[in-house]
Amino acid sequence: MSRPVVVPVLTIDGPSGSGKGTVSRLVAECLGWRLLDSGALYRAVGYAAGAAGLDLSDIDAVTRCAQSTKIRFHPSADGGDTRVLVNGHDATDELRTETAGAAASAIASIPSVRQALVDLQLGFRKAPGLVADGRDMGTVIFPDAAYKVFLTASAAERAKRRYKQLKEKGLSVTLSGLQREIEARDARDASRAVAPLKPADDAVLVDTTGMPIDEVVAKVFAVVRS
Ligand SMILES: Nc1ncnc2c1ncn2[C@@H]1O[C@H](COP(=O)(O)OP(=O)(O)O)[C@@H](O)[C@H]1O
Numbered sequence: 370m371s372r373p374v375v376v377p378v379l380t381i382d383g384p385s386g387s388g389k390g391t392v393s394r395l396v397a398e399c400l401g402w403r404l405l406d407s408g409a410l411y412r413a414v415g416y417a418a419g420a421a422g423l424d425l426s427d428i429d430a431v432t433r434c435a436q437s438t439k440i441r442f443h444p445s446a447d448g449g450d451t452r453v454l455v456n457g458h459d460a461t462d463e464l465r466t467e468t469a470g471a472a473a474s475a476i477a478s479i480p481s482v483r484q485a486l487v488d489l490q491l492g493f494r495k496a497p498g499l500v501a502d503g504r505d506m507g508t509v510i511f512p513d514a515a516y517k518v519f520l521t522a523s524a525a526e527r528a529k530r531r532y533k534q535l536k537e538k539g540l541s542v543t544l545s546g547l548q549r550e551i552e553a554r555d556a557r558d559a560s561r562a563v564a565p566l567k568p569a570d571d572a573v574l575v576d577t578t579g580m581p582i583d584e585v586v587a588k589v590f591a592v593v594r595s
Pocket residue numbers: 383384385386387388389390391392530531533534577580581582585
């Protein structure tokens with residue numbers, strides 16, 4: 370009897386602005402593996418709930434929204450950011466705002482919302498491999514992942530990175546406001562009862578404060594090679 374082939378998974382979890390998205394994309398491209406941006410799923414549900422005029426604390430309504438929202442990822446025509454389609458609408462730009470991040474964090478604390486997104490996330494695990502970026506990739510969604518990394522950086526540095534990124538996109542933000550928002554979101558993500566933001570016991574921790582992106586990528590590759 371032949372054994373089922375186990376598709377390898379690399380999980381990259383961590384707080385906002387730690388570099389998960391950037392590093393996951395670079396590593397997935399290099400390995401030729403698929404990429405799961407799980408935060409985009411929570412952002413998409415928060416966005417769809419807001420667009421439908423739902424109260425984000427209405428557990429039943431937001432859960433139905435999570436179950437019915439159609440989320441698709443498409444490569445962009447010009448080689449830029451992957452486009453995220455929410456119920457057929459290209460919501461990529463709206464999803465990157467800190468308001469969308471806060472809405473995502475709010476609805477992500479509802480256990481039935483998380484449950485509604487599990488199968489969709491598991492479906493990304495296809496050959497030759499998957500890089501999964503989020504908060505609970507190594508702890509809850511892919512606990513059997515062969516490679517697990519948890520990225521951190523000081524809140525001040527993460528706020529500076531986000532400030533630069535959003536300014537470049539032409540958004541009007543302040544550094545102090547962003548740092549407050551990031552710290553509030555981290556506190557909520559880390560303190561929720563279900564799938565809180567925390568490193569898996571078997572994750573390799575990388576503090577990226579003051580570390581250039583190529584060095585972080587090299588550290589992640591070292592984990593995959595080990
Ligand atoms: N090690 C790093 N040093 C400097 N800037 C970084 C580093 N890692 C990520 N960045 C920048 O910080 C911003 C946020 O990174 P991102 O990958 O979106 O973080 P996350 O997905 O963890 O929220 C991006 O503009 C990215 O280019």
